[in-house]
Structures are given as structure tokens and as C-alpha cells.
Amino acid sequence: MLRLALRLFWRDWRGGELGVLLTALVLAVGIVSTLGLFIDRLQRAVELRSATFIAGDLVLQSPRPVPADWIAAACAAGLREAEVLRFTTMAFRGDAMQLVSVKAVGEGYPLLGRVGIGASPEGPLEERDRGPPAGEVWVDARLLPALGVAIGESIGLGATELRVGAILRKEPDGGGSLVAMGPRLMMNLADIGAAEVVQPGSRVQYAYLFAGEAARVGAWRAGIEGELLPGQRFVTVEEGQPRVSRALGRAESFLMLAGSLGVVLAGIALAMAARRYTERHADYVAILKTLGLTVGAIRGLYAGNLLLLALAGIALGWLCAWVLQAAVFAVLGDLLGMELPAAGMRALWLGAGTGALSLLGLATPPLLAMAGASPLGVLRRERTPAAPRGVVYASGLAALALLLHWYSGDWRLGLLVLGCLLASAALVGSFSYLLLRRARLPGMQAQGMLRLAFAALQRHAALNALQTLVFALSLMLALVMVLVRGALIDDWQRELPPRTPNHFLVNIAPSQLERLEEFLAGRGIAHAGLYPMVPGRIAAVNGAPPRVEDGEELNLDREFNLTWSDTLPAENRISAGRWWGAQAGDEVSVEAGVARALGLAVGDRLTVQVGAERFDVTLSSIRELDWDTMRPNFFLVFPRAVLEKHAGMWITSFFLEPDRKLVLNELVREFPTVSVMEMDAILAQLRGITAQLALAVELVLALLVIAGALVMVASVQAGLDARFRESAILRALGAGRRLVLGSLIAEFALLGMFAGTLAAAGAETVAWLVQTRLMDLAFRVHPLLWLLGPLAGAVIAALLGVFTCRRVVDTPPVVVLRELA
Known part of the structure; x- marks a missing residue:
């Protein structure tokens, strides 16, 4: 049996039968391995770079x-x-x-x-x-x-x-x-x-x-x-530099999402290729059965063939992945500006596991079901036996779920990707099939190329619906990554705008406030507001000792910096309750993180301790604020009348250009008791690492878009046989090459336009889920996406379709008809 399996493998290899399936397998292993190697090296480099923020691990x-x-x-x-x-x-x-x-x-x-x-x-x-x-x-x-x-x-x-x-x-x-x-x-x-x-x-x-x-x-x-x-x-860098930790966390989520989507694309490509391989081998299975081979023997034969295919595909996928990531880093390593450590073996094993599990879960069921084909049915050109849909779907979903969890190590991300994939596939597939089945009416009204295109869409509604699904999913995944990438980089840039305050002044005495403001104004320096600062802590909540909620972190032993203000501080937003007006009482406004950690709600009574004195206040509002603005921010804010009697120093921040640093010497001479905190070094480091992260994100996105295009090509190849037959018949009946080529372009453009529209809708929805639920980013609607989605879908599908189907119009009709006979 092994000898026969080797002969079958060699025969298929020489005849090109294994080309599509092997290409899909190499693509599956290559996509995941390349992304894995790429992401692994980037993560190691970024972690090494970020660790320099504390000069050690x-x-x-x-x-x-x-x-x-x-x-x-x-x-x-x-x-x-x-x-x-x-x-x-x-x-x-x-x-x-x-x-x-x-x-x-x-x-x-x-x-x-x-x-x-x-x-x-x-x-x-x-x-x-x-x-x-x-x-x-x-x-x-x-x-x-x-x-x-x-x-x-x-x-x-x-x-x-x-x-x-x-x-x-x-x-x-x-x-x-x-x-x-x-x-x-x-x-x-x-x-x-x-x-x-x-x-x-x-x-x-x-x-x-x-x-x-x-x-x-x-x-x-x-x-x-x-x-x-x-x-x-x-x-650690996470505790010592929370900004860096947050940027790294979001970049890691993006990279894991990109890799997970690469796994999905690889699985789709392999499933499409297995379908075509099954259809093309029905004749050979019938011949083997007429020669006396049992169903079990045929299944063993093809199982051996799959094993050889897996070994060849994994080896070639590894080689392609290693060469590609090495070439990319050789060209762009200097641009990244980071030392790039060698990648580990996990990415390669993950690629191999993806190929093996994809073959087992997505390609094996239809190939093994093919052994049930009857010789008479093949001669009559009846439909090739297929595995029960429940088996195919269950095995495919199990393989994808296992791969997603293995890759990301995050069950939330795996479930989110798989759930969005299933929902998108169901909606896109249903809409595509229903629309394509009703393509006859506009097709009857069209002329020439468009008439042929609409007829082809209607005639192969099931196949075209599947291709639309693949197009839409591939395009949707690419659009999701574009949207998330944009939100990610925009968020990083918003955190560090060009004139972010880079100096803090602390220990400002109340008697120095007026002179300090005059000093800064006289030199054209705008400060971010002057705030009093009083150390204190929460001693009790509703008469009981404060308790940190499960899953939250807050050090109750340390003192907070308290302040008072008649107006809501800049960059603060009330999320619950109300801000006090002119008739403020014994109230307090608490930062949302502290309120969440202590389980506080509007109306609670807090006992606050400042020095040896304790006093009670009512929680009147909860504030959301951005700790990354480099402005003075406070956990607890009181009305002036509540806290003014407690002696305290003041604080402010401002931006000063690097070439004006000597102003600080003047400031220190005039205000010797005021302490200056310079933040230039950390801001420069933060901007450097976010720029490197942004470039890394863009490189991964480019690789994912290329992977999506290759999956689209694999989906078109799955329907090549039917297109060969139709093109040969049309040309034998007198249709010119230009007419056939034009109808193919129109058909793929229509498919792409429809797929692009569905992809835009899906991308907007998935991007909202990823940004708000996974990465904690703000979301906004993208009107331009609804124009670019259909347009990009039409252009890309037309180009890829014509590129893949060029042999359909170049092969003489007599050659195709002779093979059919």
C-alpha cells in the first residue's frame, strides 16, 4: 500500500493534481509560520526595547x-x-x-x-x-x-x-x-x-x-x-512605566489578532483546495474500485498521500516563512531601529500544527468520503459523494477553535474571532446565495459581456456564493486590521501630542502663586492649571473600613494626593452623579478606577483622613479621566470649602521647548523652594517606542493583506474546471476571446463589489467589538469605508480573477473539449 501511495503521490505531483492542495498547505503553514516568526521577533525586540525603560528586567x-x-x-x-x-x-x-x-x-x-x-x-x-x-x-x-x-x-x-x-x-x-x-x-x-x-x-x-x-x-x-x-x-516595565505597558499590551493584542486571522485564512484556503482536489480525483477513485480496491484500502491510500503531502507542505512552508521573514527584517531592520533577536521554534511548530490540523479537520473528511464514489456514478458524471455536512463543519470548527486558542493563548480573543467568523459566514453566505439566485432579471436586461456575467453568476449561484464568502471574509479581515491599526496608532499619537507638558512644578507655596503665574506668562509659557495638593486617604466607606473588590488592585495603606476645585478639571468627564455648583456642600468627586476598586456608588458616605483629622463627605460624582495627558490629575477632588483649611502645596505642569531650558535656571533662582520635574527623557523614549510599534503593526498588516489575496486566488482556482468547460463551449459557438475575457472581468467585479459591501459592514461591526471589548479603545464610524469597500472589492476581485483564470481564455477550445470527452 505504501508503494502505491508513493506512486499516487508521484503521479499527482507530475500531473499537477497536487499543485492546488500543496500550494494551499504551503500557504497555510507559511502564513502562520511567517506571521509567527515575524510577531515573535517583533515581540522579543519590543520587550527588550521596553525593558530599557527601567535599565533591566x-x-x-x-x-x-x-x-x-x-x-x-x-x-x-x-x-x-x-x-x-x-x-x-x-x-x-x-x-x-x-x-x-x-x-x-x-x-x-x-x-x-x-x-x-x-x-x-x-x-x-x-x-x-x-x-x-x-x-x-x-x-x-x-x-x-x-x-x-x-x-x-x-x-x-x-x-x-x-x-x-x-x-x-x-x-x-x-x-x-x-x-x-x-x-x-x-x-x-x-x-x-x-x-x-x-x-x-x-x-x-x-x-x-x-x-x-x-x-x-x-x-x-x-x-x-x-x-x-x-x-x-x-x-517591572508594566508597573514602572504603565504607558509603555499599555502600548505593549495593545500592540500584543493586535499582533495576536493578526496571527489568529492568519490561521483562519489558512484554514479557508486549505478547505477550498481540498474541495477541488476531491472533485478532480473522482475518476481515479472509480478506476481503483473497478480494479478491486476496497473502500478501506482507498481511504488508507489517500491517508498515506495526505501524510506525504503534509510533510512536503510543512517543509516548504517552513522554508518560505523563514526566507520571507529574514528578507523583510534584512530590508526593514534598520528602519525599525531596534535590535532584532532570533525567533524561537514555537512559531514553526505552530505553523506545522496549523497545517496538520487543517488537513485533518478541513481536508480529510471530503477526501475520505470520496472513497465512496461508485464507478457508474462517475461515468454518468453524477455528483461526487461528500462527507456529511455535520462532520465537515464540526471537524473544521474544532480544528479552527483549537488553532485559535493554541495561537493566541487567550480564550476571549479565540471566541471573539470564531464567533465573528461564524456570524459573518452565515450572513454573507445567505445573502450571497439569495442575491445570486436572483441575478437572472438584471441579466436578461443586460447586453454582451454583462449578460454573460449575470448568467454565470446565476448559473453557479452556490459556487459563486462560496467565492463571495471567501472574498468578503478575506477583505473583511484586512479591513478590520486597517481600522484597528488606525485606531491603535491614532490612540498612541493622541496620548503624546506634540506639545505634551514636559515639566512639572511641585512644592509651590500659596504665597508664590501670583508671582509664579506672572513669571511664566512673562516668558510666554502656558501652564496646565494650578492645583492645591493635600496628602490624605480614605479611612472608611459608609462607616466600615474600605475593602478592595475581588479582581481589583488598590493600595489602601498609601496616601492619595487630594485637591479642591470649583470647576471640573480639564480632561475630566463625569460618568455618574453631578458636579457641584455654587452651593457646594460636604461632597467629593472620586476617580472611576478608585470607585470601581472600592465598589463605590453615588450617595456613599466616605470618611477621609488628612493628617490626624477625619471628616465625612458624600460621594456626589464619579469622574473618568486620562492619566496620560501629563496634566495634574487626582483621585479625589473636593469643593474649596471642604479642603481649603488644610495647609497644602500646589502643583502645575507646562511645555517648554528644548532650546529654552535655561529658563529653568531663572525659575529655580527666583523660586528656590519650588521643585522642577523634567519629563523630556521619558517622553522621548515613549515616542520612540510607539513609533517602532506603529511600524511593526503596519508590517504585520501588510503580510496579512498579502495572505488574504492568496486565499482569494485559491478560492478562484477551486472553480477553474467549470470555467474551462464554459469558455470552451462559448468559443466553440463563436464567442470571441475578448467577449469571454470581458464577461470574466465583469463577473468577478460584480462578485467583488458585493463582497466589498458585505465586508465593509462586517469590518465595521468586528472593529467595534475588537476596539471596545478587547483593546479598550474609542470607536468611531468610518463613512469612507462604505465607499472603499465595494470599490476595492471590485478592483481586487477583477484583477485576481483575471490573473487566475487567464488560462481559461488562452487554452484552445479543442484541447478542453477533448479532455472532457
């Missing part, structure tokens, strides 16, 4: 030195480690003094990323993989004029003097602490002792950086997490 923050055995255990686990100290102190040169934000870095810093230095603020950037050497400091450019010092000269720091070696222009973890009081000064940890700036009682933030394999980092963290003392905590 994990950071342990502490207000005091940690036990030495913790560090020893990390080193024993194969992790790399570096120590960083952050504190504020005075730097001086002669009579000039300036408060600086010091970062003392140990050997090995940074574990991930590079430090950027230069001789000037705008000149060439030199990147280093370590901090300054002992005896040297790298400083913020605005410290030089503040102290009247130049590069190469020394400044005083505590009990020692250190040489200014370069201007510090980039730190991988520049936004790690978020609070940079004064210009940055980076020094070597070895100089701390000589400087004598860290004494018992000094306010110092210790940070211990760790990097290594994710499993080892996680195991070490789990081993000591239970020993952490108050004030000590672990920070």
Missing part, C-alpha cells in the same frame, strides 16, 4: 540597603545585577550653588540600554554601555551655566570634587523615578564614600537592577518577595 526599590544574601542569591541564579542610588544634594563651584538630582551608578549599569553623552546639547551623541568612571560626573546641560562651569572643569559635591566629563543627554531609565528635582548629575557609586553626601537619616532611594532569563528572574523574585519590608517593592 526587574528593579527592586528600597529606602535602605537590602540584605547582601539577596544579591548573592540573584548572582547564584545567573542574574546580572547593578546598584543605583538616587538622592538630591547641592553641587557648587565657587559661590555658585545648585540643587541637583544625583544618580550614583555601580558597575554594570545599565544592564539593558545605553547611556547617551555628548560635548554639547545638540552635537553628536556618543552611546556608552556603562556609567561615568570614578572621579567623573556627567551632568545635565543646564547645570553648566548655573554653576559657570565647562566640560573638563571640576565641581564640588559634598566633601569631594569631581570632574565634569560630558553632558548627559540620554538615560535608559531616565523616567524611572519620575521625580527629578533639579538638573541630573550622574556619578560613579565608588565616589559616594569620599563625597560623604549619604549619611544616616539621609533620604536616599536605592534601586537594585536585575537582568536575565525570564524564568530565572521570576524564580528569584518569588523566593524573596515574602521577605520584603515596608517601603520595598519590585518594579
Whole structure:
């Protein structure tokens, strides 16, 4: 039997019979493997890039030195480690003094990323993989004029003097602490002792950086997490940089969605190809049965054929996928601006599993059912036996569901994609069949090419409905990705508009407010509003201790920053209740996340503690706000009369152009007690990583669109035999090549236009579900989609149809009729 299977495989290979099925299998394996390799490398690159935001994979923050055995255990686990100290102190040169934000870095810093230095603020950037050497400091450019010092000269720091070696222009973890009081000064940890700036009682933030394999980092963290003392905590990029985490999460959802849709496209292509292969092999099965082979033997024969096909398809699919992703990254790697690690083997195994499961679930049932064909039925050209529809549908859906879950690892995403696919297939298939069955009336009124096109649409309503379904689904999936991609990138760009505030002023005394506003206005600087800031916490809810709801996270031990305001702060929106008017009472407005975490509702009574005093207020409104605006935002907002009596400092934020940084020196001289927090470094890093994510998303989208086009080609190939026969008959009856070709173009254009209309409707619906339910993005209707969908469908279907069917009009009628005879 094996010998016969090999002969059958070789015969089909030489005769081109395996071409369509093998192409579909290679396409299935290739689509999933290429997307998998592509996405895997992108995710690894983005994760590596994002980890530089904290200069390592994990950071342990502490207000005091940690036990030495913790560090020893990390080193024993194969992790790399570096120590960083952050504190504020005075730097001086002669009579000039300036408060600086010091970062003392140990050997090995940074574990991930590079430090950027230069001789000037705008000149060439030199990147280093370590901090300054002992005896040297790298400083913020605005410290030089503040102290009247130049590069190469020394400044005083505590009990020692250190040489200014370069201007510090980039730190991988520049936004790690978020609070940079004064210009940055980076020094070597070895100089701390000589400087004598860290004494018992000094306010110092210790940070211990760790990097290594994710499993080892996680195991070490789990081993000591239970020993952490108050004030000590672990920070990952998700916790330390929530903006980056959110961007990465949404990009990962997009990439998983793209890969899942690639799995669906691969399954459709294989099912279409298996159908054509079955129809073309009916004659051969009849001959085998007349020669005495049993149904079981024939099924075994074709099962062996499928096994050989699977091995060949998987090998070729792997090869194509590896070459394609390597070529894409070779061309676009520099454009991405990221180091691209090698991909793992999971993507290749996933591609192989997709091919094998697709063959098993989508191609095997019709091929095995073909063994039931009777020789007499084949001679009479009766319909080839098909597997029971329930078996085909159940096996196909089971295979797709398993593949989607395996690929995404997210049951919500898998169910969403599968549910949308089934609903779209049912609606599109039904509408297509009903419309095409009624194509006779407009066809009778048309002339020439259009008449032939409408006649073909009506004559093969079932096949054309299937092709319309494939066209519509492929186009819909592409449109969904375009819409989601647009929403994703627009959302990233909205989070970081060009003039996002890049400086915060804190510790503003009430007596300084008027002078500070005059100072900023006199220099053309618009601030985001001045807000009082009072530390406090929620002590009770309706007379009982506050309790965090299941599944929510909120640290009730830490104090919140409270404020008061007569008007609703900018970028805030009331989602429940009402904002107080002129007659405000003892009320409070709570941020939606806190309200959700504590299970709060409008009308609840909250006990708030400020210092040693407690007071009760009524929750009158719940606010939605955008934490990414770089404006002062608050969890709890009170009317002025409730909180004004509690002494507090004020805060504001503003945008300042990079070439106007010296204004900060003036501000610090005039307001020495006001602290300046500079956010330029983290904003630059955020813009860089979102730009790289956007390009990665666009590349994946391009691959998915190409995959959709290939699936469309496979669907057209499934109906080639019928088109050969009809073209031969028409040309034998006197129809010219131009007429036949024109009718094909018109037929596919009509199919594409209808499919594009259905695809636009489906894409709008699915995009709404994905954006609002999966990615937490705002949704808006896309009117242009309803014009582009039908137009793109008509053009693409016509081009692909003519390209695929060109042999139909080029093959002489006598050749086709002789084969039919």
C-alpha cells in the first residue's frame, strides 16, 4: 500500500493534481509560520526595547540597603545585577550653588540600554554601555551655566570634587523615578564614600537592577518577595512605566489578532483546495474500485498521500516563512531601529500544527468520503459523494477553535474571532446565495459581456456564493486590521501630542502663586492649571473600613494626593452623579478606577483622613479621566470649602521647548523652594517606542493583506474546471476571446463589489467589538469605508480573477473539449 501511495503521490505531483492542495498547505503553514516568526521577533525586540525603560528586567526599590544574601542569591541564579542610588544634594563651584538630582551608578549599569553623552546639547551623541568612571560626573546641560562651569572643569559635591566629563543627554531609565528635582548629575557609586553626601537619616532611594532569563528572574523574585519590608517593592516595565505597558499590551493584542486571522485564512484556503482536489480525483477513485480496491484500502491510500503531502507542505512552508521573514527584517531592520533577536521554534511548530490540523479537520473528511464514489456514478458524471455536512463543519470548527486558542493563548480573543467568523459566514453566505439566485432579471436586461456575467453568476449561484464568502471574509479581515491599526496608532499619537507638558512644578507655596503665574506668562509659557495638593486617604466607606473588590488592585495603606476645585478639571468627564455648583456642600468627586476598586456608588458616605483629622463627605460624582495627558490629575477632588483649611502645596505642569531650558535656571533662582520635574527623557523614549510599534503593526498588516489575496486566488482556482468547460463551449459557438475575457472581468467585479459591501459592514461591526471589548479603545464610524469597500472589492476581485483564470481564455477550445470527452 505504501508503494502505491508513493506512486499516487508521484503521479499527482507530475500531473499537477497536487499543485492546488500543496500550494494551499504551503500557504497555510507559511502564513502562520511567517506571521509567527515575524510577531515573535517583533515581540522579543519590543520587550527588550521596553525593558530599557527601567535599565533591566526587574528593579527592586528600597529606602535602605537590602540584605547582601539577596544579591548573592540573584548572582547564584545567573542574574546580572547593578546598584543605583538616587538622592538630591547641592553641587557648587565657587559661590555658585545648585540643587541637583544625583544618580550614583555601580558597575554594570545599565544592564539593558545605553547611556547617551555628548560635548554639547545638540552635537553628536556618543552611546556608552556603562556609567561615568570614578572621579567623573556627567551632568545635565543646564547645570553648566548655573554653576559657570565647562566640560573638563571640576565641581564640588559634598566633601569631594569631581570632574565634569560630558553632558548627559540620554538615560535608559531616565523616567524611572519620575521625580527629578533639579538638573541630573550622574556619578560613579565608588565616589559616594569620599563625597560623604549619604549619611544616616539621609533620604536616599536605592534601586537594585536585575537582568536575565525570564524564568530565572521570576524564580528569584518569588523566593524573596515574602521577605520584603515596608517601603520595598519590585518594579517591572508594566508597573514602572504603565504607558509603555499599555502600548505593549495593545500592540500584543493586535499582533495576536493578526496571527489568529492568519490561521483562519489558512484554514479557508486549505478547505477550498481540498474541495477541488476531491472533485478532480473522482475518476481515479472509480478506476481503483473497478480494479478491486476496497473502500478501506482507498481511504488508507489517500491517508498515506495526505501524510506525504503534509510533510512536503510543512517543509516548504517552513522554508518560505523563514526566507520571507529574514528578507523583510534584512530590508526593514534598520528602519525599525531596534535590535532584532532570533525567533524561537514555537512559531514553526505552530505553523506545522496549523497545517496538520487543517488537513485533518478541513481536508480529510471530503477526501475520505470520496472513497465512496461508485464507478457508474462517475461515468454518468453524477455528483461526487461528500462527507456529511455535520462532520465537515464540526471537524473544521474544532480544528479552527483549537488553532485559535493554541495561537493566541487567550480564550476571549479565540471566541471573539470564531464567533465573528461564524456570524459573518452565515450572513454573507445567505445573502450571497439569495442575491445570486436572483441575478437572472438584471441579466436578461443586460447586453454582451454583462449578460454573460449575470448568467454565470446565476448559473453557479452556490459556487459563486462560496467565492463571495471567501472574498468578503478575506477583505473583511484586512479591513478590520486597517481600522484597528488606525485606531491603535491614532490612540498612541493622541496620548503624546506634540506639545505634551514636559515639566512639572511641585512644592509651590500659596504665597508664590501670583508671582509664579506672572513669571511664566512673562516668558510666554502656558501652564496646565494650578492645583492645591493635600496628602490624605480614605479611612472608611459608609462607616466600615474600605475593602478592595475581588479582581481589583488598590493600595489602601498609601496616601492619595487630594485637591479642591470649583470647576471640573480639564480632561475630566463625569460618568455618574453631578458636579457641584455654587452651593457646594460636604461632597467629593472620586476617580472611576478608585470607585470601581472600592465598589463605590453615588450617595456613599466616605470618611477621609488628612493628617490626624477625619471628616465625612458624600460621594456626589464619579469622574473618568486620562492619566496620560501629563496634566495634574487626582483621585479625589473636593469643593474649596471642604479642603481649603488644610495647609497644602500646589502643583502645575507646562511645555517648554528644548532650546529654552535655561529658563529653568531663572525659575529655580527666583523660586528656590519650588521643585522642577523634567519629563523630556521619558517622553522621548515613549515616542520612540510607539513609533517602532506603529511600524511593526503596519508590517504585520501588510503580510496579512498579502495572505488574504492568496486565499482569494485559491478560492478562484477551486472553480477553474467549470470555467474551462464554459469558455470552451462559448468559443466553440463563436464567442470571441475578448467577449469571454470581458464577461470574466465583469463577473468577478460584480462578485467583488458585493463582497466589498458585505465586508465593509462586517469590518465595521468586528472593529467595534475588537476596539471596545478587547483593546479598550474609542470607536468611531468610518463613512469612507462604505465607499472603499465595494470599490476595492471590485478592483481586487477583477484583477485576481483575471490573473487566475487567464488560462481559461488562452487554452484552445479543442484541447478542453477533448479532455472532457
